[in-house]
Amino acid sequence: MRYKAVVSYDGTDYAGFQSQRNAVGIQDIIEKAFRLMTQTDIRIHGAGRTDKGVHAKGQVFHFDSDLPLTSETWVRGVNGRLPNGIRIRSVHEVHARFHARHDAKEKIYRYVISKGEGTPFSNRYEVHVKDIDTDVVRAVLPVFEGTHDFRGFTKLVKGKDTVRTIRSLTLKETRTHHVFTFRGQSFLRYMVRSIMGTIIAIGTGQADPGLAREILETKDRSLTPPTAEARGLFLERIIY
Amino acid sequence: MRYKAVVSYDGTDYAGFQSQRNAVGIQDIIEKAFRLMTQTDIRIHGAGRTDKGVHAKGQVFHFDSDLPLTSETWVRGVNGRLPNGIRIRSVHEVHARFHARHDAKEKIYRYVISKGEGTPFSNRYEVHVKDIDTDVVRAVLPVFEGTHDFRGFTKLVKGKDTVRTIRSLTLKETRTHHVFTFRGQSFLRYMVRSIMGTIIAIGTGQADPGLAREILETKDRSLTPPTAEARGLFLERIIY
Numbered sequence: 001m002r003y004k005a006v007v008s009y010d011g012t013d014y015a016g017f018q019s020q021r022n023a024v025g026i027q028d029i030i031e032k033a034f035r036l037m038t039q040t041d042i043r044i045h046g047a048g049r050t051d052k053g054v055h056a057k058g059q060v061f062h063f064d065s066d067l068p069l070t071s072e073t074w075v076r077g078v079n080g081r082l083p084n085g086i087r088i089r090s091v092h093e094v095h096a097r098f099h100a101r102h103d104a105k106e107k108i109y110r111y112v113i114s115k116g117e118g119t120p121f122s123n124r125y126e127v128h129v130k131d132i133d134t135d136v137v138r139a140v141l142p143v144f145e146g147t148h149d150f151r152g153f154t155k156l157v158k159g160k161d162t163v164r165t166i167r168s169l170t171l172k173e174t175r176t177h178h179v180f181t182f183r184g185q186s187f188l189r190y191m192v193r194s195i196m197g198t199i200i201a202i203g204t205g206q207a208d209p210g211l212a213r214e215i216l217e218t219k220d221r222s223l224t225p226p227t228a229e230a231r232g233l234f235l236e237r238i239i240y
Numbered sequence: 241m242r243y244k245a246v247v248s249y250d251g252t253d254y255a256g257f258q259s260q261r262n263a264v265g266i267q268d269i270i271e272k273a274f275r276l277m278t279q280t281d282i283r284i285h286g287a288g289r290t291d292k293g294v295h296a297k298g299q300v301f302h303f304d305s306d307l308p309l310t311s312e313t314w315v316r317g318v319n320g321r322l323p324n325g326i327r328i329r330s331v332h333e334v335h336a337r338f339h340a341r342h343d344a345k346e347k348i349y350r351y352v353i354s355k356g357e358g359t360p361f362s363n364r365y366e367v368h369v370k371d372i373d374t375d376v377v378r379a380v381l382p383v384f385e386g387t388h389d390f391r392g393f394t395k396l397v398k399g400k401d402t403v404r405t406i407r408s409l410t411l412k413e414t415r416t417h418h419v420f421t422f423r424g425q426s427f428l429r430y431m432v433r434s435i436m437g438t439i440i441a442i443g444t445g446q447a448d449p450g451l452a453r454e455i456l457e458t459k460d461r462s463l464t465p466p467t468a469e470a471r472g473l474f475l476e477r478i479i480y
Contacts, residue, residue: 008359008360008361009360010360010361010363010364055360055361057359084358084360084363084364084471085360085363085364086360087357087358087359087360087363117327118324118327119248119297119327120248120249120250120295120324120325120326120327121248121250121295121364121365123250123324123325123327124250124324124325124361124364125361231324
């Protein structure tokens, strides 16, 4: 049987979702929990990597197992062997050709900025930036929407296709926070955080509002402001 | 000049507030930040230890320095050299004989229990216990209030005075949480968590309501249920 699982995690202490050669990925921890629970080797296939330090509320993976267990047994059994910072939210049986990465229709990322200084309890999950000019930012967001070559907003890997489509990029402002929401089928490595770094630079007056379009047109990464910190980024949900 | 400082911290990754022989205490990290900032050795004196893994919203310490800096300069300078999980909230000049520990009039601790299962983002700061009978618990709380020999609720150190006074112990219930608040001039080591362990055992029906009084009367620690986890406990505030 093939199963689809949704997992949340605090990415602070891990080298990203994917297994790494020299560092512990969240995938390694989950596979170990499966092994402890079932005494069998279960390989999990994530919908995509998240980078070192990035969090997830709804990362998805699939796995195969012949064990005839209920959803609830899977969830409890695995969670009982996972650290507190990683929680399986659901496990459901799916058709045999379901693929967590190939079948993903849309990914939703959220970037959280606090207006006030953080506390030791919030600092893991948000970045503090004061005095963001929301009018300036709102005017720039549409520049990123649509299909573009985002080569200036990623770590260049030669020969790789760097064209992506951002279906929407919105800002929700509350009394205490600025929350940015990115929707698209897929994103390049560091793309969301690199765009956020540019938005922050523009919103705080350190860069000209025209810079966004300039980087998209020239694809010149040397123009791109520093990448925003991982701790503000959440993989919120994946739609199938 | 003598200064009084208030500090918040996420205790998860530290061996408690106090400097330890073989482990890093929060005090060590703060003293290092002072050294990096001032190029002088500044020894800080905490109002008390907090145990490994316990958090603080308002721990207090005092220190001496001849540097004529403003409160704001102290706060910014030290915070700039501290990890995100430790934040100085305020620094104020006090009279030369102020002592963080000796002058403390009341300490307020809070213990946070979530009714629902936690998320990876809340699990560091609360303990999950379902089905606590609040009527049973509310009837037991007054048993702990007042002056008692709390020897059954601490790690016994021979010859040490184990009589303490709990001025109040209250429960506030919300839709999602049970929050217990302890007020007293001082507490023994593990005392709050050991009392919480007993309250949880009674509230979930694993122990008889009479057990609270029995431990106080017999002072027999072998009767005491397991100590509640550190991650639910916050040193909330110290009143001078």
